[in-house]
Amino acid sequence: MAKANPLQEQLLKAGLVKKSQVSQAAREQVKARHGKAPVAPSESQREAERARAEKAERDRALEAERKEKARAQELQAQVRQIIETNKVKRDGEIEYRFNDGTVIRTLLVNALLRRQLASGALVIARFGEGVELLPRAAADKVRERDPGAIVLDNAQPGSSE
Structure with a gap:
């Protein structure tokens, strides 16, 4: 006892x-x-528990938002690196026009680049304020990370808006 x-x-x-x-x-x-x-919790205990739960939920939401921003920045950095390392040198005096949203843009290319663009072997991708030519394999990697970066892809139906 x-x-x-x-x-x-x-x-x-x-x-x-x-x-x-x-x-x-x-x-x-x-x-x-x-x-x-169990002993019923007092009003102040219930309020404190509610406040703790709300703070935990806010913290979880902020952390998820932070992770999402970091992931988006990482993907953009990968897109920039892919375009920088795989861009095709542009030269020539033939004007190649294409739609970039509601704007018609013009690139100067040679006959070979023009044929490759028309066949879909080359793709036009947004890079900073301008655009760059990319080979198909590099364009596919960019599309996986940011589909909006591809401006013109004649091999994909409906991509030349």
Whole structure:
């Protein structure tokens, strides 16, 4: 049996309570501590728990947003690197016109580049403020990371807007 607290011992010695009453009180205390029915939380405890849950949700949302931004920046860096390393040198005096959204742009190319653009072997991709010519394989890698970077691809239906 659990040891009685000092107050209970004093009450027993003074003869104000019986041993059975002390043990009954001890059982009730144990039930209260380990009982199946939890003590209802106070309003301030509920409010604090609600505030903690809201803060945790905000933190999760901010972290997800941060990760998404980092992922988008990483993909843009990959696109820039692919275009820089694979761009085809442009030269020639033949004008090649294409749609870039609502704007018609013009590139100066030679006959070989013009044929490759028409056949889809070369693709026009957005790079910074301008555009660059890319071989098909590099253009496919760029499209995987950022489909909006491809301006003209004659091998893809509907890409020359």
